[in-house]
Structures are given as C-alpha cells and as structure tokens.
Amino acid sequence: MSLTAEKKKYLEDLCKNFRVEIIELLHKIQTGHPGGSLSATEILTTLYFEKMNVDPKNPKKEDRDRFILAKGHAAPILYFVLAEKGYFPKEEMQTLRQINSNLQGHPCAKKTCGVELSTGPLGLGLPAGLGMAMGAKLDNKDYYTYVLMGDGEIQEGIVWEAAMSAAKFKADNLIAILDNNGVQLDGTVEEIMPMGDIAAKWKAFGWNVIHIDGHNVEEISDAIDEAKKTKGMPTIIIAKTVKGKGVSFMEGQNAWHGKPIGAEDYKKAMAELGGAVNG
Template identity: 60%
Template structure:
C-alpha cells in the first residue's frame, strides 16, 4: 500500500527529530560520527517505522525482523532510532561513548536491546546477514534480514563473498541497503577506491537491484516493498544519499566522517534543522 500524505508527514517529523537528536548527542559528548549517521536517517526511519516487524517490548522475539548496521560507526543513527522506538529512554543517548555506558562507539548486541549484531570492523555484516537469512529458511521462519552497508565499506572483499553466497542460496529474505553517499573517512569513494557501476556489479552477482533517492521517504518505501516481494533472489537497494544530510557545512565533506562539533557549528546545525537551543 502506498504511503498516505499523513504517514509521510509523520515520517518526516521523525527524521527531523532524529537529525536534531544526533547533533545534540554528538555535541554534548564531543565525539562520534555525524556524516554517515545523518545520511542514513531516512533509511532507518522508513525501515523501523514502516517496514520492519519489531517490538521494543519483546526485543528477542524469534519471529522479529533482523537488522545489522554493518557500517557500525553510524551508531548514533542506530541508537537514535532505537530510542525513538522505545527500546531504551532517550536520555540514555547523552551517555554515548562514555566509560562504562551501554551505548559505546559501535553497537553491542550483548548490552543494547534491539541490536542484533555487534559491529565495527567493516565488511562483516553481510556475511552474518547471509547466516541469519539462511537460518530463517532452515527454521521455516518468515522474518527478513536487513543489512545497512556503507559504500566505502564495499571496498572490503568479504562483502563480495557474501553477495555470492546470498545468490547461491536464493535468499530472497535478505535485503542489503547501500548508503551510497560517495564519501568515506579519507576522501571520496572514487578517489580512495572506485566502485565502478554498482548496479552492473550486483546484477552480475545475481541480486535484485533497486536504485532510489535515499532521502525520499516515498521512494524508499517503494524500494523496500519491492525488495520484500522478490521471490527468487536477494535484493540490494542502492540508496543515493548525501553525507551529513541536512547540515550545510557537513554535506559531502569527508572531514565530518568523525569530528567533534564546536559551539558555533552546533548552533548553526540546530538552526538549519529547525530545532531550538
């Protein structure tokens, strides 16, 4: 069913809140990764608030959909999403990356409700996703497994072994999402290690490929709907995004991959996002 105007409006309000919460959190703790978190806000919002079968009251339910943030450094957007969904109090966000806190710099499945895999080392998430999707098939469960990948992360070779395995076992319950913002820690993806034509690469690996604007909630909704309806192969959504989306001085800048936010920068960012100080 297509998104109604009312639902789109609700999702837009969530994305606005999430961006403000991310900036508020990272300014308070003076550490963390803003760029890749801001680029994935609409992806996470669409997944958790309109597609994934999850319930914060039963985070370990065996029939839930699974989510893996393979680009684990985007923990701020993961934590903000989980807090908005009620997995833990939003006040907990202010303890990000503090000694002994629950919310460390990368997601920890043993400490954080709603986290299905501890991640951080890039290139591993899709392989575990293949395992989870295979387990669902063997157990005759109907849950889907979603894996969020960074485009720079695709430079890691293990991803491509996982793409081969996903196709071999016809894991139509496995959906990968590439946060295709074109920028990584040290520069643009094209400068560091070009990926070439991703659509053709994924098609050559026998995956169902969907391309969309990763900041368009309606387009993302259609993409996830189409991926879930695919009956014969795994799907990958190439979501074209902007690193640092929503904050003008961060957009498209590799320097904001992981950088502390100063007072003036914080005030400018909050104003641009429509928040108040």
C-alpha cells in the same frame, strides 16, 4: 503500497527531530560520527517505524525481522531510533560513548537492547546477515534480514564473498541497503577506491538491484515492498544519499565522518535544522 500522506509526514517529522538530536548530542559529548548518521536517517526511520516487524516489548521474539548496521559508526542514528521506538529510555542517549555505557561507539549486541549484531569492523554485516537469513529458511520462518552498508565498506572482499553465497542460496529474505553517499573516512569513493558501476557489479553477482533516493521515505518504503516481491534472489537497494544531509557545511564532506562539532558549527547546524541552541 505507497505511504499515506499522514504517515509520510510522520516519518519526515521524525527524521527532522532525529537530525536535531544527533547534532545536539554529538556536540555535547564532543565525539561520535555525524556524517554517516545524517545520511542514513530516512533509511532507519522508515525501516523501524513503517516496514520492520519488531516489538521493543519482546525484542527477542523468534519471528522478528533482523536489522544489521554494518556501517557501525552510524550508531548515533540507530540508537536514537531504538530509543524512540522504546527499546531503552531516551535518557540513556546522554551516556553515548562514555565508559561503562550500554551505548558504545559502535553497536554492541551484548550491551544494547535491540542490536542484533556487534559491528564496527567493516564487511562483516552482510555475511552475518546472510547467516540469519539462511537460518530463517532452515527454520521455516518468514522474517526478513536487512543489512545497511556504506560505500567504503563494499570495498571489502568479504562483502563480495557473501554476495556470491547469497545468490547461490537464493536468499530472497535478505535485503541489503547501500547508503550510497559517495564519501568515506579519508575522501570520496572516487579518490580512495573507485567502484565503477555499482549496480552492474551487484547484478553480475546475481542480485536484484533497486535504485532510490535514500532521503525519500516513500521511495524507501516502496523499494522494500518491491524487494519482498522478488523471489529466488537477494535484493540490494542502492539508496543515493548525502553524507551530512541537512547541514550544508557537512554535506558531502569527509571531514565530518567523525569530527567533533565545535560551538560555532553547532550554532550554524541548529539554525539550519530549526533546533534550539542549548548552552
């Protein structure tokens, strides 16, 4: 079922606010990963505020949906979404990446309410997500497990081992999403390790493949509905995105994978995003 006009606007407005908050905070603390957080904004926002069965008042309820941020460096957008959802006070965001903070540079399941799996080393998200999905089947639970991966991440061999296993065990309650922005830490995917026809690879491994615009909340929502209707095989949603989406000089630039945001760049970014410049 497509989103209502009201819900679509609500999600899009949330995304606009999250982008402003990401730039504001990462400039203030002079650390963190803006590029991949901005490319994943619509995906996480749609999952948490429209599609996923989660309850911040009961974060460990047995039948909750699970979300794994396999590309753990995009922690800023995950934390902003969790805070907005009510998992912890938004004021805690000011402690991001600081000593003894609950909000580490990469998600930590032991420290942060709402985080299902500690991530950072790329490649471990999909196999762990498969384990959660198979656990649901063994326990006769109907929850879904979502895994958000990055382009550079799927160059890891462990991803494809998990992909084979998921197809073998018919893990139709596992939905992977590829944040397909075409850029990784040191350059474009084509420069570092070309992946060829990504869709063909996943199909060859026995997966249902859906293509979408990863910045269109309605397409994201519809794709998840379609994935849930697919039985007997796992689904990957290939979400075409732009690294640094919303800030023109960051878009498609690997330099903004984890670069500190200087004063002038901060002012330019906030002007483009419509945010107020502080300090």
